[in-house]
Structures are given as structure tokens and as C-alpha cells.
Amino acid sequence: MKPILDVETLTRIHGPGCPACLDVTGPEHDTNICRHCGSVVAVAGASLRLHKGEVLGIMGESGSGKSSLVKMLYFDDKPTSGRAIFHDEGQAHDLFALNEAQQLRLRDMRMGMVYQNPSLGLNFDISAGGNIAERLLMSDELSYRAIREKATALLARTEVPPARMDELPRNFSGGMQQRVQIARALSTGAPLLFLDEVTTGLDLSVQARILDLIMELQEVTGVSMLVVTHDLGVVRHLTTRTIVMKHGRIIEAGLTDQILEDPQAAYTQQLVSSAL
Amino acid sequence: MHPVDTMGQNRDGAEYGFAFLDEDAKRELRRSIFKAVCIPGHQVAYASREMPIARGFGTGGMQLTLALLGPDDTCKVIDQGADDSVNAANIRNFFALTCPGVTGTLRTEGASVIQTRHRIPELKLRADQILVFQVPYPDPLVVVEPNAAKRRRMHGRADYARLWVKLYEDMVAFDEITISHRYPTRINGHYIIDPSPIPRFDVPKLHQADCLYLFGAGREKRIYAVPPHTDAVPITFNDVAFAVESFRDKTTGKRHVCRRCGADDSFLDEFLDNDGARVFQCSDAAYCDMRLERLEAAK
Ligand SMILES: Nc1ncnc2c1ncn2[C@@H]1O[C@H](COP(=O)(O)OP(=O)(O)OP(=O)(O)O)[C@@H](O)[C@H]1O
Ligand SMILES: [Mg+2]
Ligand SMILES: [Zn+2]
Numbered sequence: 001m002k003p004i005l006d007v008e009t010l011t012r013i014h015g016p017g018c019p020a021c022l023d024v025t026g027p028e029h030d031t032n033i034c035r036h037c038g039s040v041v042a043v044a045g046a047s048l049r050l051h052k053g054e055v056l057g058i059m060g061e062s063g064s065g066k067s068s069l070v071k072m073l074y075f076d077d078k079p080t081s082g083r084a085i086f087h088d089e090g091q092a093h094d095l096f097a098l099n100e101a102q103q104l105r106l107r108d109m110r111m112g113m114v115y116q117n118p119s120l121g122l123n124f125d126i127s128a129g130g131n132i133a134e135r136l137l138m139s140d141e142l143s144y145r146a147i148r149e150k151a152t153a154l155l156a157r158t159e160v161p162p163a164r165m166d167e168l169p170r171n172f173s174g175g176m177q178q179r180v181q182i183a184r185a186l187s188t189g190a191p192l193l194f195l196d197e198v199t200t201g202l203d204l205s206v207q208a209r210i211l212d213l214i215m216e217l218q219e220v221t222g223v224s225m226l227v228v229t230h231d232l233g234v235v236r237h238l239t240t241r242t243i244v245m246k247h248g249r250i251i252e253a254g255l256t257d258q259i260l261e262d263p264q265a266a267y268t269q270q271l272v273s274s275a276l
Numbered sequence: 277m278h279p280v281d282t283m284g285q286n287r288d289g290a291e292y293g294f295a296f297l298d299e300d301a302k303r304e305l306r307r308s309i310f311k312a313v314c315i316p317g318h319q320v321a322y323a324s325r326e327m328p329i330a331r332g333f334g335t336g337g338m339q340l341t342l343a344l345l346g347p348d349d350t351c352k353v354i355d356q357g358a359d360d361s362v363n364a365a366n367i368r369n370f371f372a373l374t375c376p377g378v379t380g381t382l383r384t385e386g387a388s389v390i391q392t393r394h395r396i397p398e399l400k401l402r403a404d405q406i407l408v409f410q411v412p413y414p415d416p417l418v419v420v421e422p423n424a425a426k427r428r429r430m431h432g433r434a435d436y437a438r439l440w441v442k443l444y445e446d447m448v449a450f451d452e453i454t455i456s457h458r459y460p461t462r463i464n465g466h467y468i469i470d471p472s473p474i475p476r477f478d479v480p481k482l483h484q485a486d487c488l489y490l491f492g493a494g495r496e497k498r499i500y501a502v503p504p505h506t507d508a509v510p511i512t513f514n515d516v517a518f519a520v521e522s523f524r525d526k527t528t529g530k531r532h533v534c535r536r537c538g539a540d541d542s543f544l545d546e547f548l549d550n551d552g553a554r555v556f557q558c559s560d561a562a563y564c565d566m567r568l569e570r571l572e573a574a575k
Pocket of ligand 3: 018
């Protein structure tokens with residue numbers, strides 16, 4: 001199996017930071033706040049490898065650093081320290097060593113993100129089709145007909161009725177907004193997708209259909225995904241491997257089935273049993 | 277165009293520099309102009325000075341013109357094609373008052389510096405002429421990105437996808453691109469400019485011209501340029517042609533002509549005559565007059 005993403009000791013500290021930050025935070029101290037300087041250690045020393053075509057879960061309680069981790073990889077936020085290597089088209093991109101233009105180029109064309117809050121991933125002032133068109137235009141597709149056809153096909157694939165393509169996503173249901181976000185994320189054929197709590201807050205039946213849809217799309221496209229969730233159902237449904245985070249640290253990693261059946265860390269045991 | 281630092285006197289006898297602005301201000305403006313010419317289409321920030329007319333009435337264009345004029349220049353001021361609007365007349369009077377030696381003209385071919393609002397003259401401008409635009413909104417990205425710092429970075433990266441999304445939305449809604457004025461235009465393959473509220477008809481005149489085009493936005497404190505022999509391409513899709521106003525009659529398909537001079541190649545203003553009939557007339561008054569004179573002479 002070939003890696004697509006190698007994350008090495010990624011750290012994000014909000015606040016001034018001090019030499020003690022990493023030593024006085026973490027699961028053993030039961031906090032992510034440094035008592036000396038008040039900084040929030042959102043992610044500390046996180047390392048992981050994502051393989052090509054793999055779906056990796058990131059679980060953990062609220063505030064454990066799941067979103068922070070993914071945001072850095074998608075260039076929504078900058079790390080305090082650490083590295084990430086994105087293996088793409090025969091090249092190894094040292095993500096945080098690239099300049100801003102190179103980063104945005106990768107983000108626009110070779111990565112996709114689906115946020116829990118659709119207003120972060122979509123422009124509510126332009127139509128659903130326009131949201132897809134924007135990404136296609138970023139990747140230098142300049143034929144109106146080609147853009148129109150591709151957007152229609154992408155929305156059809158994520159089960160957005162063609163009749164709604166020219167409407168503003170502002171007026172869509174939550175589930176429909178997520179479908180548009182997924183279509184947008186897939187639009188450039190990016191090999192790497194980040195999904196952050198994409199079904200949280202949706203009706204159960206809608207959740208189930210969207211999870212199925214993500215699975216189907218993953219099987220067809222072979223896209224690699226990092227799936228953030230605190231929902232064990234999502235982890236079980238989508239992922240083969242999972243990491244568990246607490247207070248910014250990765251405390252457990254392994255096959256999803258094993259983690260769910262035989263959690264090693266006491267914290268993971270709690271997470272699993274509380275969900276049953 | 278041959279700046280000479282002659283000193284003049286105002287009505288109270290106090291001294292002021294030639295062309296109203298002090299020499300430092302003119303030097304800064306000229307530096308900004310050079311920079312704008314060196315980076316075609318790039319919006320150069322400058323310290324916009326207070327002018328004795330309200331911002332929004334062409335103060336950006338005036339400052340450029342004042343920095344360019346020398347005592348042997350001939351200056352023309354147009355407002356929507358006409359030289360006789362109150363605004364154009366005020367600006368022309370101001371130049372006459374503050375720039376001793378500078379002659380005013382109504383003729384396009386006789387002017388060395390032309391300040392304009394919302395039109396490019398019909399007569400092809402020469403290498404020894406400069407057209408100065410009054411610009412209300414210099415940044416074409418302002419409609420898609422409210423944050424100025426982000427807009428600057430987008431310009432730097434030539435990140436203009438969101439402008440094309442606007443065109444996409446237009447195509448979806450109307451089956452054509454409906455932008456009539458301020459058509460986003462890509463300069464020298466990189467920066468996209470707001471060419472000021474000129475009609476589409478004038479946009480092709482920016483491309484590979486012999487003259488220098490300078491744009492001044494007083495309120496927004498920006499100067500930009502389309503230098504001579506520079507590409508200026510209105511943005512569109514590969515499969516959607518950019519089209520200018522055709523002035524064709526919807527029923528007959530024939531192009532309307534100017535009722536005064538008969539021109540069939542000019543930008544036409546449409547209005548109702550005393551009998552309530554629709555009539556068309558050159559928007560560029562100097563062009564219309566020139567054609568009339570020639571017709572008279574030929575008689
Ligand atoms: N901009 C910020 N400034 C200060 N602290 C922040 C900032 N962003 C995140 N944090 C803190 O970092 C920690 C990790 O937050 P993060 O959003 O990554 O958690 P999460 O695991 O995604 O939680 P949730 O399940 O609630 O989405 C939290 O304590 C959060 O308050
Ligand atoms: Mg989160
Ligand atoms: Zn600290």
C-alpha cells in the first residue's frame with residue numbers, strides 16, 4: 001500500500017506558548033490548557049499515515065483536536081510545528097514548506113473538504129451549480145458548456161435534483177446542502193478528501209443515505225479520506241482504520257473493528273461504551 | 277507632458293505651483309504612474325490629495341492630468357462623450373485656471389492629454405496622446421470579496437475564478453453575459469481591471485493601442501495603467517464570444533446610424549425626439565462634429 005499523506009508530529013498551540021505547554025497538557029493531565037501561559041494545545045505531536053484509497057477515521061470527544069488537525073492539512077490554519085507530506089502525481093509535497101500560491105493550488109485542485117457547517121464550504125450567494133463551477137474554474141476549465149455539463153453530472157451523482165441546480169443552496173435542506181458540498185469537493189477529481197462531521201445534525205434517515213453515498217463515491221473514485229466524527233456509527237460505516245484523539249493527542253490507532261470491539265485505552269472504552 | 281515647474285499666482289496673489297498640486301504631490305503621482313505603467317493593470321496605491329471639487333467627481337483623474345500637464349499641452353475633457361456637461365466644463369475651467377499655457381480643445385485629434393468619464397473617443401488615439409479615466413471603483417474583485425487584503429492576494433495570484441462564476445451565473449440566468457459597463461478586462465495576461473464605466477463598445481479599444489491609458493480613482497486612492505501595445509482582453513468563456521453593443525434594429529436587423537452625421541461605426545445614444553420617435557446620435561460629440569464638418573466641406 002502506498003501512502004498519500006504522511007503527518008509528522010503536527011502541533012497547533014493557540015496563544016503565546018511556553019516551554020512547559022506540551023509537558024503540562026494531554027490526557028494524563030486531563031486538559032489541553034497550559035496552566036503556565038494559558039495557551040490551548042489544540043493538537044500536539046500528531047503523526048499518522050493515510051494510504052491511497054483508504055478511509056481513515058478520527059474520533060474523540062468535543063475539543064479533542066479533530067477539526068484542528070484537518071484544518072491544518074487543508075490550509076485553513078497554520079501549524080505551530082510539524083510536517084505533512086502529500087504524495088501526489090509522483091511528487092512529495094512538503095505541505096507547510098510550500099508558498100501560499102502553491103498551497104492554494106493543491107487545495108483548489110488536489111484536495112476537497114466537506115465541513116459540518118455548509119456555510120463554510122459553500123458560497124450561499126451563488127447557485128448550487130455556481131458553487132461547482134467555481135472549483136472547475138479554479139482548475140482552469142474555461143468552457144461554459146463543459147462546466148455546465150460537469151456540474152450537472154456531479155450534482156446528479158450526489159443526488160441533487162437537476163431542477164434545483166440553479167437555486168441558491170441557502171434555501172436547501174441541511175442534507176441537500178451537504179450533497180452540494182460533497183459534489184463540490186469531488187468536482188476536480190482530487191485524490192484526497194477531508195470530511196468533518198458531515199452528517200452531524202441531520203435526520204437519521206438522511207444521515208444513512210449520505211453515508212451510503214460517500215461509500216459509493218469512494219468505491220467508484222478510490223479517493224482517500226480523513227473522516228472526522230464523534231459518531232461511532234459513522235466510523236463503523238465508513239472507515240477501516242481509526243485514530244482516537246484526546247486533549248490534542250492521538251491516544252489510540254488501529255483497525256476500526258478492533259478499536260470498537262476491544263478498545264485499549266480507558267478513554268476509548270468509555271467512548272465506545274457510552275455510545276452503545 | 278513636459279512638466280515645467282512654473283509658478284503662478286492665485287486671485288489673492290498667493291503663490292501656488294503650476295497645475296495646482298505642489299511639486300511633491302506631482303512627483304509622487306508621476307512615480308505612481310511609472311509604477312502603474314511598469315506593472316500593467318496593477319492597482320498602485322497613492323496618497324490622493326484633496327481637490328477643490330468633491331471626491332466622486334473625477335478627483336482621481338484630475339490629479340493624474342495635473343501631474344501630466346505641461347504649459348505646452350493641449351487638454352480635452354469629456355463626460356460620457358460630451359465636452360459640454362457641467363462637470364466636464366468645471367474640470368476644463370479648473371485646468372485653464374491652474375495651468376497657465378495649457379490650451380483647451382474640443383477636438384480629439386488636437387489634444388495631447390484627454391481626461392474622460394465613461395467613454396473612449398471614437399477616433400483612434402495616437403502614440404503622443406494620453407487618455408486619463410475618472411474611475412469610481414478601481415477593483416473588479418470588490419463584488420466578490422469584501423476584504424481588501426484578501427483581494428490584494430487574489431490579484432497577486434491571478435485568482436479570478438469568482439469573477440468567472442459571475443459570468444457563469446449570468447449565462448445560467450440570461451443565456452448571455454449581461455455586464456454592460458465596467459467589463460472586467462485582463463491586462464497583459466495577468467491582472468484583471470475594472471476599466472471604469474465605459475460601455476462594452478469601448479473595451480476592444482484598450483487592446484494593443486498606440487496611446488497610453490491611465491486610470492485614477494481618487495476616493496479609493498488607486499492608479500493603474502494599460503500601456504501602449506499591451507493585451508487587454510475582456511474575460512469570457514472559450515465558447516462564449518465577447519460581443520459589443522450592435523445597435524441593430526430588432527425588426528429590420530439593420531444598424532442604426534447617427535441622425536446628425538450618419539455615422540454607422542460609433543457608439544450611439546438613444547433618446548426620444550420632440551415627436552416621441554426613437555432617434556440615435558453619436559455619444560462622442562467631437563467625432564460627430566468632425567464628421568459633420570467634413571460632410572459640409574465635401575459639399
Ligand atoms: N482559534 C482558536 N483559538 C483558541 N482555541 C481554539 C481555536 N480553535 C480551536 N481551539 C481550541 O482547540 C481545541 C480543539 O478544538 P477542535 O475544534 O479541533 O476540537 P474538535 O475535536 O474538532 O471538537 P468538536 O467535536 O467539538 O468539533 C479546543 O479546546 C478548542 O477550544
Ligand atoms: Mg470539530
Ligand atoms: Zn504554556
